[in-house]
Amino acid sequence: MRRLIFTTWLVLIGSAGAQSFLYLGPLGTYSDQVAQDVAKTRGWQPTLASSITDVSQQVSAGKAPYGLLPIENSSGGYVAETLTLLAKTPAWRVIGVADLPIDNMLLVNPGTKAEDITTIISHPQPFLQSATYLKTNFPNAQRVEVKSTAAAAEEVAKNGGKTMAAIAAPAAASVYKLDVLAARIQDDKANTTRFLVVQGKELDPASQADRAVVSYLPTRDDLGLGLTQLLAQLRGLGFNITGVASTPSGKLAQERLTIFLAGKSTTVGALQKVMTRTIGQATLIGAYTSEAMKTPQNASNTLQQVCPNVGANATGGTLLAELTACRLDIAFDVAQAKYVSGAAVEDLAREAVVIDNGVKALPNVDEAFIRTYWAAQIEASKVAQRTLLESWTRTGTPKFTNVPDLARDVRPKLDVLTTAISTALADVWARRNCPDQTVPGGTSQARTQLGIQYTTIYQRAVAPTQVACQR
Ligand SMILES: O=C(O)C(=O)C[C@]1(C(=O)O)C=C[C@@H](O)C=C1
Structure with missing residues (x-):
């Protein structure tokens, strides 16, 4: 499966020094994308390797502390090369997973x-x-x-x-x-690939885990008893099986199993103890918390979470319209944060960053078109924010509690949107498939509170996209 990402593809092996994070490139692949994301949140140095096996060997030999291995695709199944490595009870251990939506x-x-x-x-x-x-x-x-x-x-x-x-x-x-x-031309819009994040040293028995990976080789002819015993003990710790893969052990009629488990949080030490109390050879290959490798993209800031109104199958002008409306919806969060903090609506330094990111994301699309689009989004946000702030001030609305923080929570959402919007903008530009000017479906606090004004502000925000069709 998915050998597009994982086939042996000869690229340079980066210098594997301290904190390097080995992954199979080359640059521009799906694994490159996920490696950059994980490395950024952990402060690691993404370093190219020549194959999946090379990642495993270098991490096992202590030449790099961390590595990334593709393990499973939602429609293609397990990645055979990684499974074979797991079945050989490698010297590395799994310390987390990262999921990447596959957009063709x-x-x-x-x-x-x-x-x-x-x-x-x-x-x-x-x-x-x-x-x-x-x-x-x-x-x-x-x-x-x-x-x-x-x-x-x-x-x-x-x-x-x-x-x-x-x-x-x-x-x-x-x-x-x-x-x-x-953009997003795949039939299955939810297609996702899971990657294992591995480290070259043994797991810390004192750390917590609610996910585990076990490699199990039964004694000959005793799969039933040994496996039942192993699973019963894991169940006793609150762990259930989420996946099983079987790989040849080198002996006839003796398959090695890789078992993926999810459960209640426990200590790694408790899981390790189960392995020593099992008939056959059981090794705890990985133990981690489900939150361990969450990056801004795969944690709270996936596009679906930032923009729940955006349809999973939307493409072209429809997608751009929905993303544009979503950005305007987020002006509500910005306004709330500013109502509480008292910060000014206009922040010219931030505007420059937003426009600059938008321009940099699309080096091959007409720059004037991109700039006009982003200037209109910022203008729309400011009009929406001012309208909301004026209304809250006028009606003496008490300061909100528990509002999202602008820098920590809201701007990262806008940044996720910049990436998504850029892809949609490029698509609309190339295919001259411009958004409809009517407000796309969906609800939001911005829409409820701005009422009819939302439509006017939205139409001004989406208007510059028409240039793509008129050229
Ligand atoms: O980030 C903010 O402070 C916002 O108000 C959002 C935003 C934007 O649309 O990106 C709008 C107005 C500001 O001048 C800067 C940026």
């Missing part, structure tokens, strides 16, 4: 039109994942399979001219300076 993008050289595309290049997996989209939109395009999505994006950048498109990760667009012709 159709990437082209700037200026390429959909009707001119004759060849689509990618790893075999995205072709399968995006089958419906490709059949509907590019029934006659020739398909070329390569080793990874990043290799596909690189090929388009180097030799693709204006007739080739790659299906690749969002990260590949900026690495290879390509435009997004269409």
